[in-house]
Amino acid sequence: MIQFQEIDLKSFLNDYWQKKPLLLRNALPEFETPVSPEELAGLSLEEEIESRIVIQHGKENYELKRGPFSEEDYASLPEQNWTLLVQGCDRLLPEVADILNDFDFLPRWRIDDIMISYAATGGNVGPHFDHYDVFLLQASGQRRWYITSQDCHEDNYIQGVDLRLMQTFKVEEEFVLNPGDILYLPPKVGHHGVALDDQCMTFSVGYRSYRGQELWDSLGDHLSEMSLFKELYYDPQMPTSLNPGEVTKEAALQAKKLLLEKLEDETLLQTWFARFATQLDQSAAQQLPEPLTEEETPALQEFIDALYGEHGLIKDAVCRFAFTEIDGKTQLYINGSIWKDFDAPGEFIQRLANNSFLDQEALSSYLAEQSVQELLFDLWKAQYLIFIE
Numbered sequence: 001m002i003q004f005q006e007i008d009l010k011s012f013l014n015d016y017w018q019k020k021p022l023l024l025r026n027a028l029p030e031f032e033t034p035v036s037p038e039e040l041a042g043l044s045l046e047e048e049i050e051s052r053i054v055i056q057h058g059k060e061n062y063e064l065k066r067g068p069f070s071e072e073d074y075a076s077l078p079e080q081n082w083t084l085l086v087q088g089c090d091r092l093l094p095e096v097a098d099i100l101n102d103f104d105f106l107p108r109w110r111i112d113d114i115m116i117s118y119a120a121t122g123g124n125v126g127p128h129f130d131h132y133d134v135f136l137l138q139a140s141g142q143r144r145w146y147i148t149s150q151d152c153h154e155d156n157y158i159q160g161v162d163l164r165l166m167q168t169f170k171v172e173e174e175f176v177l178n179p180g181d182i183l184y185l186p187p188k189v190g191h192h193g194v195a196l197d198d199q200c201m202t203f204s205v206g207y208r209s210y211r212g213q214e215l216w217d218s219l220g221d222h223l224s225e226m227s228l229f230k231e232l233y234y235d236p237q238m239p240t241s242l243n244p245g246e247v248t249k250e251a252a253l254q255a256k257k258l259l260l261e262k263l264e265d266e267t268l269l270q271t272w273f274a275r276f277a278t279q280l281d282q283s284a285a286q287q288l289p290e291p292l293t294e295e296e297t298p299a300l301q302e303f304i305d306a307l308y309g310e311h312g313l314i315k316d317a318v319c320r321f322a323f324t325e326i327d328g329k330t331q332l333y334i335n336g337s338i339w340k341d342f343d344a345p346g347e348f349i350q351r352l353a354n355n356s357f358l359d360q361e362a363l364s365s366y367l368a369e370q371s372v373q374e375l376l377f378d379l380w381k382a383q384y385l386i387f388i389e
Contacts, residue, residue, distance in 0.1 A: 034095035346373030
């Protein structure tokens with residue numbers, strides 16, 4: 001887990017999380033980047049990987065380029081004042097995904113992805129604010145950060161620039177981050193980071209943000225898909241004298257009553273939200289592994305025999321696992337679906353959802369149970385779990 005140094009975890013969660021920024025010096029002592037700038041650039045050449053290059057030509061003159069890029073693109077870059085950004089690096093590189101284990105003091109299903117940026121001296125993406133929480137881990141080199149809580153609203157943007165940059169940016173604090181330092185920023189805090197050398201790499205551990213409309217639409221989809229809202233609307237008491245064209249307040253309140261009755265169903269809400277929280281975005285869904293074909297799938301016993309001889313199983317980095325506890329039953333959710341668990345023990349489902357891998361020690365006390373064997377086999381056939389190499 002990251003080191004909070006001068007405060008404890010409880011203080012962070014109570015006083016800082018989604019409230020105010022916090023600089024964490026030496027949060028990951030002796031941290032060394034698991035990916036080089038050259039390797040990051042190599043990823044940006046791939047068509048299926050989301051990447052961008054931002055070049056600053058003047059104070060408010062920024063150019064945004066979208067990948068995939070070519071070697072010729074890199075050869076034409078200036079010596080300074082440019083930044084490469086690659087999204088979803090935790091889905092691409094196991095060494096980057098391992099970093100998420102240091103953030104398990106927060107729910108794993110809240111994480112969006114790890115974006116990695118490399119910047120030449122002076123490189124930056126301009127002053128801006130986000131609508132999500134982010135931990136900015138300095139992986140190599142140095143970056144100077146400027147932050148502000150002022151004027152972080154939708155109208156404060158420079159016109160005519162592809163990037164959503166803040167027109168007014170009143171610096172309140174500034175920090176120079178070294179490798180292993182982390183700057184935590186809650187939503188709607190303005191920030192501007194400038195590379196101080198040609199070794200500057202920053203890992204942005206971003207957390208999902210949910211707008212109310214998104215939640216509302218998702219709940220409606222869940223109710224429709226599961227056929228869970230078949231109750232009929234009934235009119236309020238009709239007056240003897242009415243306007244035939246009027247929708248009355250009483251009629252609207254009757255509809256509200258019907259909706260509130262559904263919203264008060266805590267089991268329904270917990271099930272829906274677990275599905276919502278584990279849904280993949282379009283980019284991630286396209287990176288899901290191909291399931292095994294019938295010809296590639298051995299018998300269950302062959303899989304179990306192989307598992308006893310392997311180091312264990314590891315999740316595909318794209319997949320989102322979670323569980324709920326409802327009326328004493330542990331339910332497994334994967335990638336927005338309620339997953340068939342074959343009546344595996346709740347304790348095992350929790351362990352499966354909580355950890356990025358299960359080694360032999362974690363599996364040994366469960367492998368004799370048929371329900372666990374069938375669940376693991378099912379996930380392996382989908383390639384959501386693979387053998388640890």
